Each structure stands twice: as structure tokens, then as C-alpha cells.
Amino acid sequence: MLLAPIVLFCYNRVDHLRETIKHLANNTLAKQSTLYIYADGPKPNADDAGRVQKVRAYLPTITGFADVQIREAPANQGLANSVIRGVSEVIAQHGRVIVMEDDIICTTDFLDFQNEALNVYEHHPLVFSISGYLYPFTIPTHYSSEVLLLPRASSLGWSTWKNRWELADWSVPDYADFIRNPAARRAFSAGGSDLIPMFEKQQKGLISSWAIRWTYTHFKQQRYCLFPIKSKVEHIGYDAGTNFGRFSRYQHAPLHEGHIQLTPDVALDPDVVLNLKRYFQPSLVRQAINRFKYGI
Secondary structure: OOOOOEEEEEOOOHHHHHHHHHHHHOOOOHHHOEEEEEEOOOOOOOOOHHHHHHHHHHHHHOOOOOEEEEEEOOOOOOHHHHHHHHHHHHHHHHOEEEEEEOOEEEOOOHHHHHHHHHHHOOOOOOEEEEEOOOOOOOOOOOOOOOEEEEOOOOOOOEEEEHHHHOOOOOOOOOHHHHHOOHHHHHHHHHHOOOHHHHHHHHHOOOOOOHHHHHHHHHHHHOOEEEEEOOOOEEEOOOOOOOOOOOOOOOOOOOOOOOOOOOOOOOOOOHHHHHHHHHHOOOOHHHHHHHHHHOOO
16 A cells, blocks of 8 residues: 655644654554654744744654654744645655644554545545544434545645645635635535635634635535544644634544545535534624624
8 A cells, every 4th residue: 555654743832742643653554654744943032942942852752653854944934834835845745645733643543544545535536635533513314434525624634635735726816706706605615604704814814724725725626525434533732722722613523443434436415514514603602703803
């Protein structure tokens, strides 16, 4: 089986990073996999240089992989810029990539799932990326497959191929036309009613998100992210993550060990998509905040 390299992004939380590395190294395919680590630099005028240095002192001690390549940024790039640059560099060389961040833990078969899915769905007309995480929304009782397609990308333990990644235009030159098109807005919101507010905030510079632009790329290409019905990764960084808050909807997804049966002809299920949209429906309070504070 062709193994994809792992790209891991880290910054200033060495304790979280240790947990991420420990779980990754416990994977059965870790010793056969190359690990690229992109370590972001300290922010100007921020009191985090010491924490960044602790991360960098730890990085050379990492073992358990076929090879470990460390890339240290001299100054802070920000998560979005780091991910776009790092994934682009590695995927240009290898053609596919598995992406992790420094506050995600995984099962011992996470790499097996990702690599198998990358091989099975490489030429699938609908699959644009693969997530190891599943949002904790309700799956309809009639749904019998162990994988599903969603019109929303994932930033938690995911993978993709070069010919998908290179279709993203991170400058989003057509945003003005998109946001003025009611039909396009409704179609994009099938992945969650929170997507438009998130996209607007990103475009206004209120948040820095590569993931919302990656989801928009899926939408433009009319393709989807493939998810397992049970999560193989868990986010542990709610204390200080870049775009996750205390009450994030990404919580409470217990890890699932065990083989996931891949359905080669997986298709979009309307009931699954409807339940996803309901799950991400912003509360009335959040809708009011978006409307009056951000004009969204």
C-alpha cells in the first residue's frame, strides 16, 4: 500500500504536542511513514517565545517514524498560512498527504484508515478529501454504510491528493459574486448555516481560516469530504486553540478503534446532509451577534 506522508503543524503547546505525537507513534504504520513537522515562530510583542522554544527543544527528540523532517519558521506565520504553505510543499513532492495539528489525538489505526481511503477513493468522482473525524450529529437509522459524504470539509486529522489541493484559490477572487448570489449561498449552507458567517468573517479579516476556504473549494468543485461513521481522531485543544472555543461543536467525539469498511460507490445521502445542517444551526443568540456585531 502506498503510504502518504504525515504533515503536523505545531506552535507553542508542547504538552498537547507530546500527546499528539504519542498517539501518532502508536499507529501500526508510523514506523513506515515520514513525518513532516512545521513549527510556527513566536508572535511579535507576544509573551510566547519561551513556549515556542520548549516546542523546538522537544522536536529533535521525536522518534517512532521512518523519518522526521522539521521545518521551523523564524517568525509567526499564523495557522492558516502555515497549513497552506506546508501542505502545498509536501503534497507537491508526494502527491498526497495526511494532515494533523498539535492538539489532535488519534487511534492506533488512524493511518491505516487514511491510507486505505486515499487509495480506494483516489479516482472517485465525488470524494475531494478524507476526514478521520465525524461531527457528533445524528446519523439516520436507515444509513448502513460505515463511511459517508458531507458538503463540509474537516480540519481535524484529514487527507487529500495533489490534484484536489491545487484547485484551491486561497485569495477567493469570486467571493463578492458568491455572497451576492442567494442560490449559491443557500447551496453552500447545506454544509451548515454557520458557514456563511464564518466565510464572511474570514473575508473581513476577523478570523484567519484556511478551512472555510477549503470547504468553499469543495463546494465550487461540487465534491465532498468523506467521513467515517465513528471518529478516529479527537480534538484536545479547547484551552487555547486558534479557532475553537470552549463551547465548540467539535467536542464529544470518542475515539473508535477498529476497521472501517470502505464503500467504493459511496454517495451523498440527503437525510444525512439535512441532519448535519441542523446540527450546525447557529443559536438565536449567535445569529443576533452575527447580525448586529458583524453585519452578517
